[in-house]
Amino acid sequence: xxxxxxxxxxxxxxxxxxxxxxxxxxxxxxxxxxxxxxxxxxxxxxxxxxxxxxxxxxxxxxxxxxxxxxxxxxxxxxxxxxxxxxxxxxxxxxxxxxxxxxxxxxxxxxxxxxxxxxxxxxxxxxxxxxxxxxxxxxxxxxxxxxxxxxxxxxxxxxxxxxxxxxxxxxxxxxxxxxxxxxxxxxxxxxxxxxxxxxxxxxxxxxxxxxxxxxxxxxxxxxxxxxxxxxxxxxxxxxxxxxxxxxxxxxxxxxxxxxxxxxxxxxxxxxxxxxxxxxxxxxxxxxxxxxxxxxxxxxxxxxxxxxxxxxxxxxxxxxxxxxxxxxxxxxxxxxxxxxxxxxxxxxxxxxxxxxxxxxxxxxxxxxxxxxxxxxxxxxxxxxxxxxxxxxxxxxxxxxxxxxxxxxxxxxxxxxxxxxxxxxxxxxxxxxxx
Numbered sequence: 001x002x003x004x005x006x007x008x009x010x011x012x013x014x015x016x017x018x019x020x021x022x023x024x025x026x027x028x029x030x031x032x033x034x035x036x037x038x039x040x041x042x043x044x045x046x047x048x049x050x051x052x053x054x055x056x057x058x059x060x061x062x063x064x065x066x067x068x069x070x071x072x073x074x075x076x077x078x079x080x081x082x083x084x085x086x087x088x089x090x091x092x093x094x095x096x097x098x099x100x101x102x103x104x105x106x107x108x109x110x111x112x113x114x115x116x117x118x119x120x121x122x123x124x125x126x127x128x129x130x131x132x133x134x135x136x137x138x139x140x141x142x143x144x145x146x147x148x149x150x151x152x153x154x155x156x157x158x159x160x161x162x163x164x165x166x167x168x169x170x171x172x173x174x175x176x177x178x179x180x181x182x183x184x185x186x187x188x189x190x191x192x193x194x195x196x197x198x199x200x201x202x203x204x205x206x207x208x209x210x211x212x213x214x215x216x217x218x219x220x221x222x223x224x225x226x227x228x229x230x231x232x233x234x235x236x237x238x239x240x241x242x243x244x245x246x247x248x249x250x251x252x253x254x255x256x257x258x259x260x261x262x263x264x265x266x267x268x269x270x271x272x273x274x275x276x277x278x279x280x281x282x283x284x285x286x287x288x289x290x291x292x293x294x295x296x297x298x299x300x301x302x303x304x305x306x307x308x309x310x311x312x313x314x315x316x317x318x319x320x321x322x323x324x325x326x327x328x329x330x331x332x333x334x335x336x337x338x339x340x341x342x343x344x345x346x347x348x349x350x351x352x353x354x355x356x357x358x359x360x361x362x363x364x365x366x367x368x369x370x371x372x373x374x375x376x377x378x379x380x381x382x383x384x385x386x387x388x389x390x391x392x393x394x395x396x397x398x399x400x401x402x403x404x405x406x407x408x409x410x411x412x413x414x415x416x417x418x419x420x421x422x423x424x425x426x427x428x429x430x431x432x
Contacts, residue, residue, distance in 0.1 A: 037082065038167070038168060038299075038300070039080045040200035041162060041166060042208070042209045043162075046071045047073060047074055047153050048072045048228070053065075055128060055223045055227075057094070057223030058223075069229040070229050071234070072124075072127055072230055074092070076090075076160070078161040079348060083304075084116070084304040086116045086306050086346055087158050088211065090121070090249050093122070093123075093124065093127045094123060094386070095131060097386055098342070098357075101384060102114070104151050104158070105117050112158065115342070117158070119384060120380050120381070122218055122250055122252060125219040125221070125231065126222065128146060129143075131323070132323075132327030132331070134323065144328060144329075147329075168202060169201045170299040172348075173196070173295045174196045179287065180262045181214075181261070181283055181287070182214075182260065182261060183259070183264070184362065186402075190362055190363075192259075195213070196214075197210060197292040200246070206244065210246055211250075212236065212240075212248065212285070213250075213251045213253055215259050215365065216255055217255055218230070219260060221274070232261060232280045232284070235280075235282055236285045237250070237281075239286065245285075245289055251378070253365060256381075256389045256390060256405065257359070257391060258405070302349025306345075307345050308345070309421045310340055311341055311343050312338050313338060313411075314338045314410065314411055315339055317410055320388055320409075324339065339410070341385040341387065344384065345422075345429055352376070352378070352429075353378045354377075354425070358386060358388050358389065360381060360415075361390065361392070365379055367419075387410055389405040391409060393413065396409065396411075397412065
């Protein structure tokens with residue numbers, strides 16, 4: 001792992017040295033787009049706090065840590081077809097609320113339209129609080145100075161990806177990820193085994209970016225072990241790099257209720273250590289590369305379309321409403337009981353991508369993929385916002401097993417409102 005970490009650090013150092021030069025050339029020497037071919041680029045920044053900060057696994061106080069396993073990173077993949085650009089951004093946090101995402105977008109709006117920047121979270125439970133959850137002393141454990149730094153570094157990653165855009169073809173594949181990776185804690189077999197992989201391929205035929213889209217809670221370690229970590233996503237990235245897949249980026253899927261890492265041991269007890277993080281991360285990486293290696297089909301000049309709708313969702317949960325209003329990040333407006341967020345639909349060639357602003361349950365994910373119209377349909381969960389669990393009104397508060405996810409959802413109408421807007425986007429795209 002040390003070799004891969006050093007490779008990544010060298011890449012980031014080189015990117016910082018060269019990025020500003022390339023960015024100057026792109027911004028000031030080419031006021032209009034002159035590239036007709038498809039291009040791709042990726043940028044990475046390490047955001048591990050120094051000194052280490054407490055970590056958050058959800059609502060409530062953060063937990064102190066004494067060590068780290070792996071580095072937290074923010075990663076940006078930028079695609080350009082000559083006329084349009086879009087950015088897919090992944091951050092190693094429990095969630096990345098829209099107020100933080102908008103801070104990032106404001107710093108890069110001169111190179112990419114804010115509505116074309118999709119920012120998601122890997123959902124590690126071993127990173128600092130990015131919501132401003134209340135602690136037991138009337139305040140919060142969120143470090144606002146650190147979160148400002150994270151937003152700055154995320155903007156740098158996007159600029160870096162833009163500065164290093166280069167001609168590419170696109171390979172996309174979807175298949176069932178095999179092996180002991182995930183399961184549904186509430187209903188073991190009710191989860192989506194499909195893993196979608198998007199690779200940018202250079203002129204020599206080698207991938208230099210590998211995006212993995214899979215639904216899972218990266219909570220092998222959790223927040224109670226005194227460890228700060230990207231969890232299984234860190235080893236996933238290490239494995240992709242070591243196996244020739246280039247720089248990895250992970251976008252989560254519909255992993256709500258409760259699609260988690262399969263850490264069940266033979267004795268019935270959960271295995272929650274770094275070795276298990278590596279086992280699952282390596283296995284998911286190997287499966288992603290196996291799936292994409294099964295296809296030789298490459299799109300030479302895929303076209304990009306990016307559409308969106310703003311969605312207003314009522315906040316019926318007293319718990320979440322109080323958290324949003326009391327947060328120093330001002331997640332909700334003081335006198336309102338609703339929150340407005342953005343839902344994106346992106347087409348890249350014959351691949352369609354839809355964002356979910358929270359943790360949708362698997363049945364919602366299955367339904368959306370059935371309604372989507374791409375050859376490959378990807379769901380980016382916890383993207384553009386992180387608004388708790390999204391479950392249908394039929395499931396909401398209907399039985400004891402779902403008590404927790406009901407309490408940490410906006411309300412019983414969230415899914416219906418979101419699905420209506422999502423289907424509208426899909427249907428409108430059909431007419432183009």
